[in-house]
Amino acid sequence: MKKKIIGIFAVLILAGAAGLFSGYKWLQSYAETALTIQQDAYFTLPAGTGRVGLAQLLVDKKIVENIKPFPWLLRAKPELAGFKAGTYKLTPGMSIKDLLLLLRSGKEAQFSIRFIEGLKMQDWLQLLAEAPYINQTLKNLNNSDIAERLEINDPKHPEGWFYPDTYNYTAGTTDISLLKRAHERMKATVDEVWLGRAENLPYKTPYEMMIMASIIEKETALDSERDKVASVFINRMRIGMKLQTDPTVIYGMGSQYNGNITHKDLATPTDYNTYVINGLPPTPIAMPSVASLKAAAHPANTPYLYFVADGKGGHTFTTNLQSHNQAVRSYLQILRAGK
Template sequence: MALLMLIGAGVWWANQPIALRETPLDFSVRPGSSALSAARQIRAQGADLQPRLFYWLARVTGRGAELKAGSYEISAGMTPWALLERMARGDQTLLALTIPEGWTFEQMLQAMAATPGLQHDVGNLTPQQIMQRIGAPEQIPPEGAFFPDTYLYARGSSEIDVLRRAYQAMRKRLAVAWARRAPDLPLQTPEQALVLASLIEKETGRPQDREKIAAVFVNRLRVGMPLQSDPTVIYGMGPRFHGNLTKRDLQTPSPYNTYIISGLPPTPIALPGEAALQAALHPAPIKALYFVARGNGTSQFSDTLAEHNAAVARYILKTQ
């Protein structure tokens, strides 16, 4: 009879709501924790959970060896039994980090450093050391190497782990896009496609213009014309750029000054998204060699210099 009463009391306790210091309550359990240690950690973080009762519940149900470390959330009304099941499944609370298209590598690192819940482990590393840690080949530059997307992570995850996932995502996307590229492009490697995609990403955010801008750059590469992309000059200037490009800026030598150099710059200038990758490898079937911003977010495309000069007069100089 006493045994039945103890079992009954245990069943009753396992199905009672856990009293919480705050609702919902976020907590973390360290790797390698036993059921008893996990319960003590949860209690210390604000849940009125009886460690020994939780330990016996885990042991009797055979769940003790299945509990997974990580970050979890206890909502109002959750019982010890439901909590045990959640931890056995590894149903963790996930946080989100969004990396937008067009960001630079430095902007991405700054955002990660300010993101809560991440283990900040790249602050003292050089870009080259970061690339080594994520397993990238030595010749892959960090700029443009990470796919812009929203990444879910458990509290306490490493920045290196998130960066590795973003890097692997870009390599997979780039490989697929390169394998399906249009024929006869003036691009020799997937890395060149990534560079071109980064220029397209920075030149426009308008979906209807991406393939046309890609066509202008591809057409220029084919005939040996300088790409003359302002975003590449700005990228090469770094902190020296203060909001306005001058004639002197366009005449100053730099590996990224596409008014002076021939062909593509040496590395991407930003993180291109999927649409920019597709545009770079599937440019529009047009002969345009020029484009100019209309001032409303769209661009005017021209086949000849005379047409382009007329478009500049109309949309930039406002003389027509």
């Protein structure tokens, strides 16, 4: 009788062990089940979400089809629990196990935004407003408000004060924090370029150098020309000649600019119209690149006082008005021939 009872217990134990093994294998198989997504997707896990909440989110977002074994999986494999809040990038072929390991790692999805040199502050604000997963805090703020939040005080205008580059961020990053990163980099860059500038330049402050750099940025996209363009404006400043650069007129016109500049526009006074005012405009007119900052700090040594587009992507530089007018006529002939 004893032997029979022992045998029965042995069978039950073996059966239980087999059941446990079978259940474990089943959960392992479930963990390796692929997510139902067919393309890259972003999944946001809010702070404070527990196991039940996570399971419900995965069903609602159609990321996992069968969620019933999910609680058992987390009990059997506690190393897959302990997930962290954030926004994560999911890719086709990922398994439930891959998903849980990703959520536990805290390696949130990285997004990027490219701030382009030569654009204005308003253009950058538009890029920020359209970028995904950014916490928008700058709506309805004007330039003065933004300058105040970034502690830009003299003058209280943010134009030009941001370093053009691609910036990575995670979901929930604020727009102001991205601008602050760009601002800190630009401040450091301007200070560095200013310290290494050439001697006897007609700038009183690093800010004036940055204003000049913004004009150079708008006048040419060719690195080989930047220092020549800088030399023209430096030469003009040294002899008291007006800068007479169209991009400053356009900036001063603001929303009134429709793509064309008329003689009336050139003669209409604004704070930025360098056909009317003497010297530099009061602020930058765009975000300058490092190349333009360096050109402003190290202009070429030339006798040039004029330049005009040559119709081939570059410019013709001249020393006197007569030669300049001839270069203008040549450019106009190229334009007419191309029509």
